[in-house]
Amino acid sequence: MSAARQAVEYAAEQLGFSALGVASADLDQGDALPRWLNDGCHADMQWLERHLPMRQNPALLLPGVRSVIMLTYEYPRRDVRCSPGSIARYAQGEDYHKLLAPKLADLDETLQFYGGSQKCFSDSGPVSERFFAAAAGLGWIGRNGLLVRPRGGSFCFLSCILTTLLLPTDRPMRNHCGSCHRCEQACPTHALVNGRCDARRCLAYWTIESKQLSAPIEIQKAMSGHLYGCDVCQEACPWNHLPSPHAVDPHLLMPARLAAMPETELADLPEDEWACLLANSPMRRTGSAHLRRNIHTFSDPTPS
Ligand code: B12
Known part of the structure; x- marks a missing residue:
């Protein structure tokens, strides 16, 4: 080497x-x-x-x-959040x-x-x-x-x-998904088809990336309870159920206050408290208005 x-x-x-x-x-x-x-x-x-x-x-x-x-x-x-409104890991x-x-x-x-x-x-x-x-x-x-x-x-x-260095390379690994389709079956919006993810249906897209104020009704229904991102296809994967040999950096753990805060309380949080609570969080990039939208618009699947 x-x-x-x-x-x-x-x-x-x-x-x-x-x-x-x-x-x-x-x-x-x-x-x-x-x-x-x-x-x-x-x-x-x-x-x-x-x-x-x-x-x-x-x-x-x-x-x-x-x-x-x-x-x-x-x-x-x-997933450590004990209040409704899941946040992707x-x-x-x-x-x-x-x-x-x-x-x-x-x-x-x-x-x-x-x-x-x-x-x-x-x-x-x-x-x-x-x-x-x-x-x-x-x-x-x-x-x-x-x-x-x-x-x-x-x-x-x-x-x-x-x-620019020429380094010794590694060999790709065999695909071990076999006949398992649990992720595709679990996806609440059927965003996974033939090994690819259609962002137009993916809840991660709708809760993180989309700038729109509303989503199609079938997406809104599935979105209920997803505050930010979606891990459903990962939760369904059997490879994620085996014990992991790896340690997790404590910086990536959820702060206790956020873990315990109910969705309703989060939605009503004054701007300065949002800024403080999410000061170092990747959710800060999305902004509080966007997160409020996820809680209000998307958590209530009633068409307006
Ligand atoms: C855009 C994006 C999204 C979009 C689109 C998702 C998607 N599946 O493409 C949205 C917002 C929906 C999203 C969601 C999520 N994302 Co994202 N996302 C990206 C980003 C920025 C680009 C992905 C992209 O280009 N997609 C388009 C597809 C077509 O391209 P690709 O993924 O590169 O696929 C390549 C291979 O699949 C390969 N390939 C596929 N088939 C074949 C066949 C042949 C023959 C060959 C040769 C090649 C080949 O070629 C493709 C092109 O290079 C990457 C970071 C990055 N720069 O790569 C993170 C990234 C993929 N996301 C990540 C994560 C964590 C997520 C979420 C889990 C977050 C969450 N919990 O909410 C979800 C998962 C949803 C899902 N099941 O994909 C991680 C994934 C880590 C991992 N273990 O794989 C990444 C890598 C970020 C990171 N650096 O950690 N994401």
Whole structure:
């Protein structure tokens, strides 16, 4: 193994990443993404269309890129919110963008020592993170469209480092979904079809990304109780029911006050208290008006 790879692996482990894999940067991603966009599955997330050239060619992001380092970072597997109004596990604690950026900067520094130039992202740039994570042998792309690992399931963030260094690559893993379709069957809005997620039906899209003030009635009905994001397809996955060998960073755990606060109380919270309660939360990016909309409009499936 190269010294650079050994060094970055060691540093990543010290920083709390649960796994690291490497894929070649020039892999052919096939036409899954352009087809998904052509079919309108991205709803009104126009930025995904704009990102297409960079998604298909990482050299547009980092000239001379040769390897893609993919990393996993665990988020909580248990839903701790005891009040109505579920919050997706990934969003329960501190904002992962802020938590992971300095860690990735440390890894960048390690690789610079070996002569590499890097660009780092964690759900923050136009990189096909799931594609490269699967290519780097970290897991397989499940029927819910997520990266699933035999040890740890899908409850993890993906981060990536594009580097000009030529690092030894890993082999992709076999898909172990077999004949299991539990995620597709569990999805309350039938957003999962043929291994891909149609954002126009996905509750994560409606509660996090959509800027609209109302949703189609069948989506509103299914949305009841989902305050932010949706984990139903992950909860249904048998790989998420096996014990995980990985520890979770305490920064990603939900603050006790938020865990216990009923939806109604949240909806009526004055603006300054919202700001304080969600100061470090990824939900802050969505804003309190958006969250109030989720509670009021979407939790009440009566058409107005
Ligand atoms: C847009 C987006 C969304 C959208 C659309 C979801 C979707 N499934 O695409 C919405 C808002 C709905 C969403 C929801 C969620 N998201 Co999201 N999302 C993204 C984002 C920014 C882009 C995904 C995208 O481009 N989708 C379009 C599809 C077509 O592209 P793709 O996922 O890259 O798929 C590739 C492979 O599948 C491959 N492929 C597929 N089939 C085939 C076949 C062949 C032959 C080949 C060669 C390749 C191939 O090619 C595709 C193109 O590269 C990524 C971050 C990133 N930059 O990648 C996070 C990301 C996928 N999201 C994530 C998470 C956690 C979620 C939620 C679980 C959040 C929640 N609890 O509410 C849900 C899960 C919903 C679901 N089942 O997908 C994590 C997933 C971690 C994991 N374990 O996989 C990511 C990776 C963010 C991160 N860095 O951690 N998300």
